[in-house]
Amino acid sequence: MQLPAHIEEHIESMVRGIPLATLIKHFQQYSLSYRDGMSSQISLPSQMEKICYLATRMPATFGAVTAVFQECERRIGKVSSLLDFGAGPGTAFLSALELGWELKSAMLLEKSQEFIALGKQWTPSWVIWQKGDLVKLHAVPKSDVAIFSYSLGEIPEQNFKELLAKAWDATQKAIVIVEPGTPRGFKRILQAREYLIGLGGRVVAPCPCNAPCPMTNTEWCHFSIRISRSSLHRRIKHAQLGYEDEKFCYMILAKEEGSPCKERVIKTPQHVSGRIVLTLCTASGIQNKIVSKKEKDVFVFAKKTHWGMCF
Known part of the structure; x- marks a missing residue:
């Protein structure tokens, strides 16, 4: 799995002229937070850190979301509209396009003006970008699928259920949640699962049913996708291998019955x-x-x- 070629080329053009040592320094500053599980979608205060994110984290996010969207389509059928809570630079939208989804509308909600500016460079003009804090949202449009891609972990506990309720109300087919494949990411997934089942949600993936999760306290449900590393990606990370394995947790809850797999x-x-x-x-x-x-x-x-x- 890898980013579309035109996106990789765009990112390469953005870093031309920037010393490699500078890129490595900023990459190290935010990667520690990610490994420690401090946030699911890292807070990136500087433009340089955002560029490093595009080169080193966006490919993994793209791969995980693409894998989950493939599963989503198997379980609920075709999707024609998308609502993204915490869109970053538009990664989930790009995943949908890569899979050939014939979207008629898309609204991408993002608090970072810099990410919005970056995302607008590779998303069509008909895509609606809305700047704002997710916890301060008011009305959002109806959409077939609402996605939280590495963003739900950022939401404060006191705002968590209210935001999920808004997303559920806006959803016509399903809510998709993707988080890092860590115990912390899995815990947040389980919290969302329990709450959305209470609102009438039907789990269609990865679980076979709505029954309580059988995972013990020492295990967590997560999956893995192999991601191709570009030359730039390897240089920034001092990596030798041409790939990395992204671990992720996910949950898809549908409004209707759907078709979950039995095992x-x-x-x-x-x-x-x-x-x-x-x-x-x-x-x-x-x-x-x-x-x-x-x-x-x-x-x-x-x-x-x-x-x-x-x-």
């Missing part, structure tokens, strides 16, 4: 001596399923199965 693979399948061991989340809880070579068709399918897929 989801929640860990990397284990291949051992003619058998494949799958850890599955089911309506009855977490179960380990052993598939042997004797089950020919099932075994062939299990060999193609990976973490995050339906089984």
Whole structure:
């Protein structure tokens, strides 16, 4: 997974003439906050830090959201309108375009004027950008899908439910939430899940049903997507590999029944001596399923199965 070529080229053009040492310094300043889980969408006070974000975090955000949007389309069908709470530079909108969504309208809500200015450079003129603090929102338009992409973790506890209620009221098909694949990100996902189920939401992914999450206090439900690193990305991070694995949590809650999968693979399948061991989340809880070579068709399918897929 990687950013569209024209976006990568645009970011490359923005950093021309900036010393690499300067980029590395600003990258290090905000990356510590992300690793420590201090915020799901880092507060970036300077223009330089925003540029570093585009080069080093935007690809991972794009990859995670694209993977979740693919799942969203499988569960609720076509989407024609999008409402983004905390849009950053428009990453989720770009993911929707990359997947070929035929959007007729999109409103992107973002508090940073700098991110709005950047996002307007690569989003169509018909996209509506609205500047403002999410907790001070009043009316928002109806939309098929509302998304919180690495932004819900920024919302103060006292404003959390009120904002979710506004988003739910505006949603015609589903709310999509993506957070870092950390215990803290998962906790926020669970809080949103419980509250939205109380409003009538139906979980369509990744969970197979609305039952309480069976994960224990020592585990958290998260997934992974492999992200290609550009040359600039590698230089800023002092990275040798041409890729990185982005861990993320997500939840999709629909207004209607949708079509959740009955069993989801929640860990990397284990291949051992003619058998494949799958850890599955089911309506009855977490179960380990052993598939042997004797089950020919099932075994062939299990060999193609990976973490995050339906089984």
